[in-house]
Amino acid sequence: MENAGVKALAEILVKNKGRAVALTGAGISTESGIPDFRSPGTGLWNRIDPMEYLSVEALYARPETFWKYFAEIFGPTLEAEPNAGHLALAKLETAGYITGVITQNIDGLHQKAGSRTVFEVHGHLRTVHCQSCGRTYPLTEALARLKNEPIPHCPECGGRLRPDVVLFGDMMPVAFTQAVAAVERSSLVLVVGSSLTVSPANSLAFRTPHLAIINREPTPADGRADVVIREGAGETLSAVLKELGLA
Ligand code: NAD
Numbered sequence: 582m583e584n585a586g587v588k589a590l591a592e593i594l595v596k597n598k599g600r601a602v603a604l605t606g607a608g609i610s611t612e613s614g615i616p617d618f619r620s621p622g623t624g625l626w627n628r629i630d631p632m633e634y635l636s637v638e639a640l641y642a643r644p645e646t647f648w649k650y651f652a653e654i655f656g657p658t659l660e661a662e663p664n665a666g667h668l669a670l671a672k673l674e675t676a677g678y679i680t681g682v683i684t685q686n687i688d689g690l691h692q693k694a695g696s697r698t699v700f701e702v703h704g705h706l707r708t709v710h711c712q713s714c715g716r717t718y719p720l721t722e723a724l725a726r727l728k729n730e731p732i733p734h735c736p737e738c739g740g741r742l743r744p745d746v747v748l749f750g751d752m753m754p755v756a757f758t759q760a761v762a763a764v765e766r767s768s769l770v771l772v773v774g775s776s777l778t779v780s781p782a783n784s785l786a787f788r789t790p791h792l793a794i795i796n797r798e799p800t801p802a803d804g805r806a807d808v809v810i811r812e813g814a815g816e817t818l819s820a821v822l823k824e825l826g827l828a
Pocket of ligand 1: 605686768812815
């Protein structure tokens, strides 16, 4: 663990206390056993092209394949538990350092860890909705239906169900507008576990006067960051909590 980086991160959090917001990506959840997209060797991208299989186009043109991959990739995620990184961000919010978390993740682990203000800019895995009548159901119900039908249908009207996640090609939800406002109210964005390559969520890292990044691989925003730590999210954030006297 690189001590100078941890000290610098703690310092910038103190300087921007109450005016900072976290921006997380799939990298914060790899320590909970959920593969990200781009980590070399283990990321989903090594197996499939998510832009092809998890897109609006795939949902409409190849719904059976879409649901097969969606269930295979994200079904196990429903059982995951938060790790030290998620718990540390919840603590930083409770202690008043950050005002909340903007997450690109759909796994719900920030809420499970106790974060109260969470902007889910790519939706979530809690529910699906019917594309015909709009009724909402738990995702678990749709996944259970897949045992008997290749595409899950609405039990009320027979319309097709779709997950409440933002697929490649979808419009951004209102949570994204709220996230932009949260960044504009802040003076520091703390990026944790994101390659900052998915647009427009990555643009949030370019709208802030101060930027800190914890990510194992380099990101396109490293050059404008005040602090960059290329280590694991859980151990880094745990060390920052210690430095701040919160652990
Ligand atoms: P990404 O896969 O593009 O990048 C993840 C980054 O995290 C990589 O650069 C990797 O080096 C880094 N990383 C991995 N493990 C780490 C760790 N333990 N500590 C620190 N860094 C670590 O992810 P992204 O930027 O979030 O973009 C991918 C898109 O995929 C997002 O839209 C996200 O919604 C979606 N996605 C979500 C989940 C989830 O909900 N958990 C999982 C896979 C993909």
